[in-house]
Amino acid sequence: MDDGKRHLADLVNMESPQAVYDEVRHIVSLIHPGFPLPLLDTVFRDTVRLFRGRYPGYRACTTEYHNLKHTTDVLIALARIMHGASLKKAPLSEEGVFLGLLSALLHDSGYIQAADDRKGTGAKYTLIHVERSVAFAEAYCARKRYPAGYAEKCTSMIRCTNLNTPVGEIPFLSEEVELVGRMLGAADLVGQMADRVYLEKLLFLFYEFKEGLLKGYSSERDLLQKTLTFYEHTKSRLDSDLGGIHRYLRHHFRERWGMDKDLYARAIESNIKHLRFILDDSGKDHRSHLQRGGIVKRLGRKPPSSG
Template sequence: MIPPPDNSTSSISSKNVPFDTRQLSTLVAMESPEAVHNEVLHILRLINTAFDAAPLSRIFSFTVDLYEGKLQEYRACNTHYHNLRHITDTYLAMARLLHGALLSGENFSNREIFLGLTGALMHDSGMIQESCDSEGTGAKYTQEHVQLSMDFVTKHAADLHLNDQEITDLRTMIQGTDLMVDFSSINFSSSTVELLGKTLGTADLIAQMADRTYLEKLLFLYHEFQEAEVGNYKNEVDFLHQTLNFFEISATRFNETLDNICRHMVPHFKVRWGINENLYIHSLENQRKFLEKILANKNISIYQELKRSDIVRIVRKKYGNTGLGE
């Protein structure tokens, strides 16, 4: 097992960290899969300087090829919310949580860390359509995508270089990302695998909600849900209103169901960046407060307040006035 590493030489004094780097979105170029992977590799070296990351790099390349449509069996990802960016966001959040957990006294072997990060890369693979499936988008699989993702890793065990027990464990970890599943009913093979499952469940959710463009991307999620016939939402704005309730539901899931695994972000950021703060929670809270503010103000256009990354324009170009709210 890996003991918590001595990171004294890699810690950056907070006095030397520029103020803007205290914003989560400025630490890593999140729009670049390569930059995210390089940061994960850096974190693995903090965990163990002898960590063999070559197998993980192969799976990362496999994942990018899958989402970009470079595998003959599959179409390129065509969902704008559950896309490659969400996968790499989750991947980095998982690495950060694992590092922080080790610093907090948890123990994982190199192989267990590898398995957890593989889970982050594979957890939404079920939303990728097979090449023979030309109807609609992968969003139509929203309700069953977790089961499909579990089946995907079983089918591609050889590509992932995982043995039968590791596939079984990976399937249960992925199952733990399903918000509709009673987490306590999942048959984890050990307490360590259960901890990995809770860590993946945390990474999946916190990576979405802490994204600086989360509120804008919710417009994409609304349309994914519409295609899958999930929920009963009047329009995009109604979906945003109901998201306020989801913030409360998520807080319960983070703190109770997932045992406040998110707390492990703090030691990670302290060692890696010299910042003694959970930047994910900070960003999530900023998103929640801003959403409350714009929904409460009847004198403004909500769409004019969602300004980041030109997402509103992209949504309107793709969907026209479908789903447009007041």
């Protein structure tokens, strides 16, 4: 069982899309031993190509918060939630699992710019990225000639990642589609907030919001401060609008890793604890506390924005 020393980031090399995907494949095989993995392999390869600028008609990803790693973070979080749910006999068909993972892979495709879109970065689409992702998913399903209904099911799941849309207002074709949509909404939240470089990446997020004309954040430090409020809103959304579905994670970690804990909750709490420390230390620039991932160095061209 868990000795208390292993953390979420110790289980899989989250910096490697392939390592993350290999674990996702393993998890899927635990849910459905006969799952058609080659079908999912194709979507994963296409997603990597899309974010790396190798997909026809599109530029490489230009956003540094909503990047390929964020997508794979959400992908594995969703697979883990679905596995935990399956252990508790939740009704998850092979189709439901596939469509959920497809939706996770494409849920932020709306940040990717077309090949002839050379102005700014994909962050300019922040306010409309969900509907752009929906449009990409619809086109992708048509291109792959998936069965009728796949596109509609996929797009309703993707809309569950829109924080401004109550899940109750989204039409679903079935109870399973709604269930998986809620799982994706939860995975999108816990996947990003549990990232070991989440606090550092918030600096990238500030500049994405700035380019996307998202109001309410005057500086890097202001965004860090308001992340505490976002954390409270996230807990509320997870427990109410998303039905507490993230709690299936504990069952996954107990079965897969012999650890009777929700490692996402532990990682998020650790990040928030460190964030409070940073904000309480008024004698230091916030960037001096954010040293993981070389992110501050990459932001060197931008002056610290402290407000």
